Structure formats: structure tokens, C-alpha cells
Amino acid sequence: MNIIITGGGWAGCSAAYAARKQGANVILLERTDSLLGTGLVGGIMRNNGRYTATEEMIAMGGGDIFKIIDENCRHKNISFPGHEHASLYDIAKTPVAITNYLKEMGVKVKLQERVVKAQVEDGVILSVETASGAVYEGDAFIDTTGTAGPMNNCTKYGNGCAMCVLRCPSFGGRVSLAGICGIPEKTGKKADNSIGAMSGSCKLYKESLAPEIVETLNNTGVAVIPLPEELIENHLSVKACQQYALKEFAENIILLDTGHAKLMTPFYTLEKLHKIPGFENARYEDPYAGGKGNSMRYFDMSPRTNALQVEGLKNLFCAGEKAGLLVGHTEAIVTGVLAGYNCTRFLKNKPLLELSRKTAIGEAIAYVDEEMLTEEGIGKKYTFSGSVFFEHMKKLGLYETDVTKIEENIKNEGLWNIFAS
Numbered sequence: 285m286n287i288i289i290t291g292g293g294w295a296g297c298s299a300a301y302a303a304r305k306q307g308a309n310v311i312l313l314e315r316t317d318s319l320l321g322t323g324l325v326g327g328i329m330r331n332n333g334r335y336t337a338t339e340e341m342i343a344m345g346g347g348d349i350f351k352i353i354d355e356n357c358r359h360k361n362i363s364f365p366g367h368e369h370a371s372l373y374d375i376a377k378t379p380v381a382i383t384n385y386l387k388e389m390g391v392k393v394k395l396q397e398r399v400v401k402a403q404v405e406d407g408v409i410l411s412v413e414t415a416s417g418a419v420y421e422g423d424a425f426i427d428t429t430g431t432a433g434p435m436n437n438c439t440k441y442g443n444g445c446a447m448c449v450l451r452c453p454s455f456g457g458r459v460s461l462a463g464i465c466g467i468p469e470k471t472g473k474k475a476d477n478s479i480g481a482m483s484g485s486c487k488l489y490k491e492s493l494a495p496e497i498v499e500t501l502n503n504t505g506v507a508v509i510p511l512p513e514e515l516i517e518n519h520l521s522v523k524a525c526q527q528y529a530l531k532e533f534a535e536n537i538i539l540l541d542t543g544h545a546k547l548m549t550p551f552y553t554l555e556k557l558h559k560i561p562g563f564e565n566a567r568y569e570d571p572y573a574g575g576k577g578n579s580m581r582y583f584d585m586s587p588r589t590n591a592l593q594v595e596g597l598k599n600l601f602c603a604g605e606k607a608g609l610l611v612g613h614t615e616a617i618v619t620g621v622l623a624g625y626n627c628t629r630f631l632k633n634k635p636l637l638e639l640s641r642k643t644a645i646g647e648a649i650a651y652v653d654e655e656m657l658t659e660e661g662i663g664k665k666y667t668f669s670g671s672v673f674f675e676h677m678k679k680l681g682l683y684e685t686d687v688t689k690i691e692e693n694i695k696n697e698g699l700w701n702i703f704a705s
């Protein structure tokens with residue numbers, strides 16, 4: 285069983301983990317020099333319904349990635365406006381811990397390998413080719429190339445290349461594997477019908493902020509600094525992360541400690557930022573042009589089944605943002621595990637697994653796909669952590685923080701340790 289995974293973000297890493305756990309030979313191709321993709325600048329875990337999804341995946345036996353993240357958190361069980369029991373991983377240590385873990389379990393990680401071509405015959409992908417000319421043959425493939433960028437999308441639909449962590453000028457832009465195989469893909473919209481969505485947070489160098497802000501961040505993980513009215517910049521409607529599109533995020537500067545100071549707004553004019561007490565010397569760590577804009581996302585999502593098999597090709601699976609308008613690391617990890625697992629089931633000629641809709645994860649995978657068929661639904665984003673899907677979860681009684689109850693539910697649905705066996 286040779287499985288080739290294209291894209292080493294959270295979805296790709298988790299798919300690699302799950303497929304390897306099932307005994308497959310796994311090659312993980314990543315176009316940049318590090319794993320984790322947009323997870324290199326993220327960090328927020330377990331907030332609101334993400335807690336339930338995380339514990340469900342642990343109960344299903346596919347939670348090792350979450351356990352590594354828990355071990356690399358700077359803060360646990362913190363609250364910030366609209367969000368409870370969150371943890372924040374360290375954005376420097378976590379990528380290294382995950383890379384080491386995958387290598388130790390035998391995943392072949394190939395960095396600076398950007399897939400640009402694919403050989404397809406009768407709906408079956410035979411091999412992929414990278415920009416360096418290397419050809420990788422596989423029995424099955426997983427597309428976890430994400431939906432962010434490349435630069436032409438950020439220019440056309442955003443405020444230009446913001447020089448984000450994806451580093452398209454250095455490593456070449458994102459290329460969708462399903463796309464180059466001829467699969468027609470979908471693009472997300474904003475509520476006003478415009479295309480794509482802007483990433484919703486930046487990072488400031490902590491050392492460029494006033495010592496009292498840094499101390500609060502280091503001690504509590506959160507700093508909320510009210511803004512005088514004349515300095516308020518409201519970018520809530522363009523945000524990819526609708527769970528943070530609350531008025532508190534416009535009326536205050538909200539910082540979270542992920543190693544740097546995570547600034548919970550898509551961008552904020554540097555000149556204005558320098559007028560806020562404590563931010564006189566503030567400097568962007570990511571994106572470099574965070575005073576002007578941020579990366580654009582939610583282009584090229586693949587049509588797929590609830591088992592995460594891409595429709596139109598026989599041996600391609602997908603996960604993470606590729607699998608629909610799902611926002612977040614937790615969302616990428618849980619879909620990654622399912623795609624990796626199902627890819628091996630496919631190669632063993634076993635029936636593919638669709639997760640029960642009586643679980644938060646199963647409901648999210650099915651619900652987002654249904655919603656994306658509607659004009660209203662394609663204008664929204666879906667996450668366990670807030671906005672429409674968290675409300676939906678609560679309505680269905682799927683939001684739970686009692687681990688024993690989560691475990692009971694997983695057992696009742698016949699999913700206990702399913703990914704471990």
C-alpha cells in the first residue's frame with residue numbers, strides 16, 4: 285500500500301499519521317521547508333465545540349496528534365471573548381514535535397517538493413510529479429493542499445500578497461492536486477457574494493510590545509486592550525474565521541500568546557497600531573504586510589463524499605480545507621485522520637467509513653457538504669468553535685465537555701478505538 289499525500293499542513297500530517305498507523309507506506313510531499321502549513325501561525329485549540337471534536341477523536345483511537353499538541357501548549361483552559369476552555373500551542377515547538385513524530389513512525393517526509401503534474405488513466409492517478417522533476421508513483425493519493433493563495437488570488441480578491449507564512453514567492457504557489465487532475469472545484473464566497481475570505485489573524489513580535497502587555501500575555505495567555513473609537517478598524521466581514529467576527533474583536537485589540545502575540549484581526553494599519561499605548565513600536569511577524577492585508581483562502585475545494593473520497597477520481601481522497609468550508613486545525617486534523625484511514629480501507633478493498641451524524645465530527649463533515657450546495661451556505665464558514673456550526677451542534681445536543689459522556693457516545697456509535705485497530 286503506497287500512499288502519496290500532497291500538502292503537509294495539519295490535514296496532510298494527520299492523514300499521514302492515520303494511514304501509516306494502518307500499515308501503509310506513506311510519502312508526504314510539502315512544497316515549503318516545514319510542515320503544518322497555516323498551522324505554523326495558528327495555535328488556538330479546544331475552544332468551544334473543538335473540545336468535543338478533540339475528545340471524540342481521542343476516543344476513536346485517532347488522537348495521538350492532539351496528544352502531541354496538548355504536550356506543546358503554552359496555555360490551557362483559558363477564555364477570551366466568545367470562547368471557552370481554549371488552549372494555545374507553541375508555534376515554534378509544535379511543528380518540530382509533529383515532524384519528528386511522523387518521521388519516527390516511518391512517514392517519509394519530503395520537503396520543498398511541490399506537486400505540479402499528475403498522470404491519470406481511466407480515472408486513476410498513477411503518479412505525481414514535482415517541480416524538481418521527481419516522480420512519485422502511488423496506489424492511492426490524498427490531496428491536502430489547502431485553499432490559501434497563491435499570490436494571484438491574494439492580489440485579485442484581497443489586498444495583494446501580504447507576505448504570509450505560505451511564502452509563495454520563495455516556494456511557488458499552492459497547486460491543487462484534484463485541480464490538475466481535471467476535477468472542477470468550488471470556491472467559497474463572503475456574505476456579500478465576493479470571492480474567497482481573508483485569514484483572520486496576524487502575529488506581532490512580543491518584544492516590540494510594552495513590557496506590561498508581554499507580562500499579561502505570558503501569565504494569562506490573553507490580553508484585551510480597549511480601542512478608542514477613532515482607532516477602531518472593523519474588518520469582521522472579510523474574515524475567514526467567522527467565530528471571531530464578534531464586536532469585541534473590533535472594539536478591542538485581542539492578543540493571544542502562541543509564542544508571538546497573535547493579533548485577532550485580519551490586518552490593522554501599522555500607523556494606527558503605533559498610536560495605541562503599549563504598541564508604539566509594534567512590528568508584524570506574520571504576515572509581514574499585516575498593516576495592509578492577509579492571505580486569501582477558500583479557493584478550490586474538492587467535491588467529495590462523506591468518506592472523503594474525491595468525486596470523479598477512483599483513488600483520490602481529500603481533507604482539511606480542501607474538503608469544504610471547514611476552518612481550523614482541529615477540523616483539518618479530524619478530517620485528515622478519516623481520509624488517511626479510508627485511503628487504506630480503499631486499498632484493502634474494505635468498505636469506507638462514514639462517521640455517524642450522532643458525533644460532532646460526523647455531523648460537521650456531512651453538514652458542511654450539504655450547506656455548500658446552497659447559495660447562502662457557500663457564503664459561510666464552518667467550525668466547531670463558533671458561528672453557524674457551533675450553534676447547530678448545540679441545537680443537536682452534540683456539544684459536550686464531559687469526557688466520560690463523549691466516550692459513551694462514541695462507544696454507542698460503534699466507533700470506540702476504530703482508528704487504532
Ligand SMILES: Cc1cc2nc3c(=O)[nH]c(=O)nc-3n(C[C@H](O)[C@H](O)[C@H](O)COP(=O)(O)OP(=O)(O)OC[C@H]3O[C@@H](n4cnc5c(N)ncnc54)[C@H](O)[C@@H]3O)c2cc1C
Nearest residue numbers: 291293294295315321322326327328399430604605612613
Ligand atoms: C493566519 C492564520 C491563523 C490561523 N489561526 C488558527 C488558529 O489559531 N486555530 C485554528 O484552529 N485554525 C487557525 N487557522 C486556520 C487553520 O490554520 C486552517 O484552517 C487549517 O490548519 C488548514 O489546514 P490544511 O492542512 O487543510 O491546509 P493548509 O494549512 O493550507 O496546508 C496546506 C499545505 O499544502 C502545501 N501545498 C499546497 N500545494 C502543494 C503542492 N502542490 N505540493 C506540495 N505541497 C503543497 C502548503 O504548502 C501547505 O503546507 C489559521 C489560519 C491562518 C491563515
